[in-house]
Amino acid sequence: MSLTDAFEQEFWQREAFGEWLLSLTPVTSDLLADAVQLLDNAAMPLSYREVLFALWAKREGRMDFQAAFAQLSQAETLQLLSLGYWVSAHGKRKTLEVLSHLSEEWEQRALQKARHLDIRRLLQTPPSPKEPSVQLGKETADEIAHWLKTQPKPVPLTQIAEQVLEVLPTDREYASFLRALVTLLHGDERFVEMGRYHWWLRTKTPEEVHEIPAALLPPPPPPVPQDLSQPTDVLLPLDGLDEDLRRFVEDPLYEEVGEPEAVVPKDLKPPKRLDIPVLFPHLLAGTLKIRRIDMPFFPPEPPLQFLSVIDDTHAEFGLWVNLSLGLCFGLTEWYQRRGVGVGGIVRLEQQKSGLVRLSWTNRYDRWLQIPPLRLEELRQFATHETIRQAPLFVLVQALLTQYPKGVHFLRLWSELNLLRRTTKRALASLLCAYPMFVRVPNAEGFWTLDFSKMSEGIRPEKLAYLRPEEG
Numbered sequence: 001m002s003l004t005d006a007f008e009q010e011f012w013q014r015e016a017f018g019e020w021l022l023s024l025t026p027v028t029s030d031l032l033a034d035a036v037q038l039l040d041n042a043a044m045p046l047s048y049r050e051v052l053f054a055l056w057a058k059r060e061g062r063m064d065f066q067a068a069f070a071q072l073s074q075a076e077t078l079q080l081l082s083l084g085y086w087v088s089a090h091g092k093r094k095t096l097e098v099l100s101h102l103s104e105e106w107e108q109r110a111l112q113k114a115r116h117l118d119i120r121r122l123l124q125t126p127p128s129p130k131e132p133s134v135q136l137g138k139e140t141a142d143e144i145a146h147w148l149k150t151q152p153k154p155v156p157l158t159q160i161a162e163q164v165l166e167v168l169p170t171d172r173e174y175a176s177f178l179r180a181l182v183t184l185l186h187g188d189e190r191f192v193e194m195g196r197y198h199w200w201l202r203t204k205t206p207e208e209v210h211e212i213p214a215a216l217l218p219p220p221p222p223p224v225p226q227d228l229s230q231p232t233d234v235l236l237p238l239d240g241l242d243e244d245l246r247r248f249v250e251d252p253l254y255e256e257v258g259e260p261e262a263v264v265p266k267d268l269k270p271p272k273r274l275d276i277p278v279l280f281p282h283l284l285a286g287t288l289k290i291r292r293i294d295m296p297f298f299p300p301e302p303p304l305q306f307l308s309v310i311d312d313t314h315a316e317f318g319l320w321v322n323l324s325l326g327l328c329f330g331l332t333e334w335y336q337r338r339g340v341g342v343g344g345i346v347r348l349e350q351q352k353s354g355l356v357r358l359s360w361t362n363r364y365d366r367w368l369q370i371p372p373l374r375l376e377e378l379r380q381f382a383t384h385e386t387i388r389q390a391p392l393f394v395l396v397q398a399l400l401t402q403y404p405k406g407v408h409f410l411r412l413w414s415e416l417n418l419l420r421r422t423t424k425r426a427l428a429s430l431l432c433a434y435p436m437f438v439r440v441p442n443a444e445g446f447w448t449l450d451f452s453k454m455s456e457g458i459r460p461e462k463l464a465y466l467r468p469e470e471g
Contacts, residue, residue, distance in 0.1 A: 003057055010053050021046075025054040031068055034058075036077050036088050043094035045087040109170065119157060119197045122175055123182060132173050134180040140165070141188050145201065148191075153318040154200035154306040156354075157181060195298070195305030195321070196354065209304065209320040209329045213285035216327075218258040218421045224466050229457055233392045236429040240465035244445070245428035248409050254368075255291040257326065259423045262292065270296040274348040277365035278340060280418045286332025288346060290321060297348065298323060309358040310351070311338075319358075334358070342375060343368030343414060367410035370418065378418045387419060393430050395419055396437070400449040406440035409447060433462045 001009075011018030024041035026034050035051055048069065056063045072078055078086045087095065144164050148155065160181060161167045167177045185191045185199055192202045222233040238246060238261060248254070255262035256279065274294050282288060290298075298305060298321060307319040311334065320329040338360040340346065347359040370378070381387060387395065399415055400407065407415075409427070416422040431437040435453040440446035458466065 003061060006053075007057065010049070021050060021054050022057060025058045027058045031055060031063075032071060032075050032077065035072055035075075035086070039078070039086060039088035040090040043091050044098075045081055045085040045091065045095060048084050048086065051086055106170070107168075119178070123179060127176065127179065132176050134173060134176040136165075136177075136180045136184045141184055141190070144185075145188075145190050148199070148201050148204075154194040154198040156308075157197040157199060160199060193302055195302055196308070198306045198308070200306065205304065206320065206329075209322055212257055212325055212327065213287060215281045215284040216257040216287065216421065218423045218426070221426075228463060228466060231391075231393055231434070231457070233426070234429055234433050234458065234462075234466055235426055236433065236462060236465050238425070240432075240462060241425070241428050242432040244439075245409070245432055248445070249424045249428050252291060252293045254410065254424065255293075255326075256289060256423070258421075259425065261425055264292040268293060268296045272350050275345050275361065276348070277368050278335075278342070278344050278346055279368065279414060280342045280370070281421055282331075283335055283340065283342065286330065286335065288328040288331055290323065290326045290328055292326070295323065297350075307356055308354075309348075309356045311357070312359040313338075316355070341372065342370040342418070365410075367408050368414040369411075370414060374415075375418070378415055382419045392416075392420070392422065392426060393434065396427065396430055397449060397454075400437070400447065403448065406443060406446035406448040408445045410445070412447065433458050433466075435459060 007018060008015075021038075021042070025038045028034055034055060038051060038054060039046060051072070052065055052068055055068060056065065072086065073080065078088060079092060081087055144160060147160075147164050155163075157178060158169070161174070161177055165177055165181065167174055171177075185193070190201060190203075191199055192205065194200050221235040224234070225232055228234075238249070241249060249259075249261050250263040252262045252264050254277075271294075274297050276288055276291070276294065278288065300323075303322065303324045305321045305323065307321050307328070308316070309319055310316045317330075317334075319331065321327070322329070334340075340360055341364070343365045345361045345363045345365060347357075347361050349357040349359065351357050381398075387398075390398075395416060396412070399412060409424075409431070413422065413424055413427050416427060431447055435456045436450055437447055438450045438453075440448050
């Protein structure tokens with residue numbers, strides 16, 4: 001058989017590969033050196049047939065196949081692989097590098113697919129008849145529970161599938177495993193869903209996220225005294241407030257803990273972004289108020305949710321959102337690190353990755369902002385024992401005295417909350433009840449103190465809302 005016929009028979013429909021192989025094959029008097037050089041040049045494993053044929057063809061058929069095979073099989077410079085392949089040391093390194101690169105590329109594709117995977121849609125879509133059935137039992141649940149004990153925070157469903165079940169989005173059975181995994185977790189009391197398909201051990205949920213921090217709690221309403229002739233703290237019902245003040249009390253943008261009077265519009269649409277101003281008590285507690293107008297931003301269930309966030313410095317961490325309390329927990333360190341001040345506007349924004357972006361906007365609410373120098377003045381003011389013990393109306397008088405041209409209702413409320421947790425309704429009740437507190441002409445929302453009326457008692461029209469019921 002001629003070399004041409006032999007080549008066509010050996011590399012039928014692989015002619016280009018055969019030509020490439022021959023182009024890599026040297027011809028010297030050292031058969032082993034030629035074989036090693038061929039495998040080095042190829043930088044990949046080659047079959048016995050391919051190596052021997054290339055050496056034979058380049059020697060124009062003058063080579064003993066059996067003797068060559070025996071020599072190469074015993075050579076220390078070649079490594080025998082399964083399925084009849086040889087590889088050189090250089091070829092092995094190159095092959096491992098290629099396989100490592102392909103593995104990383106495959107893993108990145110899987111991670112990208114997982115990052116953009118719509119888990120909700122996948123789980124809500126009925127399985128196709130061709131989808132393989134997957135059953136997960138108690139042994140798997142025990143393994144997941146053991147693994148979750150080692151994790152610092154709630155874990156996405158996809159991560160549990162990858163780390164414990166060793167299933168990737170690129171696997172054919174991926175959807176089946178996710179469905180089976182959700183069924184398993186829901187059926188075991190040890191696990192609790194934390195929103196956005198994050199799961200956690202029920203016993204590892206922080207205790208502090210289940211209750212309102214003391215710094216955010218307003219004091220209980222003062223009792224109505226029998227004698228209303230002397231100045232005292234009073235709390236009017238909503239219908240007893242003047243209309244302009246009631247608008248501030250009911251404004252949903254400024255809803256706060258312990259202030260349920262806010263009027264929330266119906267049929268709110270889920271926003272992609274929230275901008276929330278931070279009152280002083282929240283800086284102390286490391287919390288963010290989740291107003292009722294903000295609720296559609298979050299899944300309606302469960303009431304307690306874990307929020308994976310990435311901030312504007314690319315730091316990733318977790319927050320806890322208690323929808324029942326309307327609070328987001330875990331911001332103390334972040335507030336300090338980012339330098340958020342009183343009235344600063346914090347932004348939460350949905351990302352395609354499934355994470356939520358947390359940003360310090362470097363902007364302030366025009367009314368709630370307290371500049372640093374004023375903040376320090378108020379903090380010094382708050383240390384005096386007389387201030388700590390003073391009735392609220394005295395604090396209002398003291399602050400208004402410092403603003404002879406008047407101050408906006410919301411700024412006054414913000415400053416009061418540095419001295420003492422105060423509701424807008426408590427402040428509004430005092431402003432409209434006592435004649436000493438007057439509106440600044442031609443400046444909507446601004447109030448000042450009329451010293452000539454300091455001795456006057458509660459306005460007669462407000463007394464009707466305060467008289468104890470007879471009976």
